[in-house]
Amino acid sequence: MSTITAIILARNEEQHIADCIKSIQCADEILVIDDGSTDRTVEIAENLEAKVIHHALNGDWSQQRRFGISQASCDWILFIDSDERVSPELAKSIKKAIQGELKSYWLRRYNLFHHNQATHGVVRPDKVLRLMPREGATVEGAVHEAFISPYPNGILEGKLYHYTYDNWHQFFEKFNKYTTAAANKYRKQNKQCSFLGDIIFRPMWAFFKIYILQGGILDGKIGFLLSVYHMMYTMTKYVKLYYLNKSNGRL
Structure with missing residues (x-):
């Protein structure tokens, strides 16, 4: 058994x-x-x-x-x-x-x-x-x-x-932890970061995908907030990568 x-x-x-x-x-x-x-x-x-x-x-x-x-x-x-x-x-x-x-x-x-x-x-x-x-x-x-x-x-x-x-405090603690971990992962993979493409346009697409294509708009106020924070999550991990690369002479 x-x-x-x-x-x-x-x-x-x-x-x-x-x-x-x-x-x-x-x-x-x-x-x-x-x-x-x-x-x-x-x-x-x-x-x-x-x-x-x-x-x-x-x-x-x-x-x-x-x-x-x-x-x-x-x-x-x-x-x-x-x-x-x-x-x-x-x-x-x-x-x-x-x-x-x-x-x-x-x-x-x-x-x-x-x-x-x-x-x-x-x-x-x-x-x-x-x-x-x-x-x-x-x-x-x-x-x-x-x-x-x-x-x-x-x-x-x-x-x-x-x-x-459980609460917004926990949300932002994980937000910071996961964006840092993602940036470090990308750096180890020698991933490049374009300011225009990854920090400006990629987050805008992330918001559109979550809020419109995946129906976040149907959840009202919380749907809008979570979609915005997903956009910020995308931007933040690439901002962290951008400056990690910059500090290592990769930009």
């Missing part, structure tokens, strides 16, 4: 970690890979019988997930973030899937922004590859990492809920 390890990356997630762990009781093993939490994350996780392993993230989510894979003892891997929740229907689908053929599965993720009813644009539902046999599983890319499995793909029934942000 096949077994499954759920892997959670965490740092100071005391507000989320309990609900996350409680939603994945379908797992035979729950690993929390902790990046030096200073709040009650570790205590809460251990009280819920999760196994906590301390390991530095060092700004590289992929290597942290690969480390999690190396620590897993079960046949299957389920990747889940601390701000995500597995619905009861999805939990049933997961338990059934791991007893079947070897496949890697996409989960339907529904993004929820606290106190705001938005279902289009940047928070529209998407699909994420998160369930797969442990053998051959890996993760690549420092930012917006890609989950890789050699097995055929399938899609599971049930919802994966993603509680994107």
